[in-house]
Amino acid sequence: MPPRTPTTSQRTRAAWAICLAAIIAMGLLSRFVHTGFIVFDKYLGDALYAAMVYAMFRPFVGTAMSATVAMVAMTAIELFQLTLIPAHMLASDHLIVRITARLLGTSFSFPDLLAYAIGIAAIGLADRGSRPRSPRSLQCPP
16 A cells, blocks of 8 residues: 555645744743843744744634634733733642743733734734745736
């Protein structure tokens, strides 16, 4: 029996898994390497966090839906911080609860929402630009 070749869908999902791993690695790096430049030290991580959410959904739904879901999710998380629940979670005796609080963030910030939008827009544009165009779209109009 000849070996099975992966389908386009499987290759696409694998590519998104690699992209997701790279985004996570860059996000962690942005949190551990401090440059003194706030855009890199704070907001790059936020943009990458939002791009990560986009990349999680993209293998299953289209570009526009991934961007919409990612922005809604990131906005919901940011608004959840206004309840102060994540801030109170930091005082928990349970390590997993404190880690979750750190992942959610503990204080609302409008600049975070802007960073999320930039991260989603950047990965959305890269996604759109990476797709092969149909021969018809490359033709000059009459």
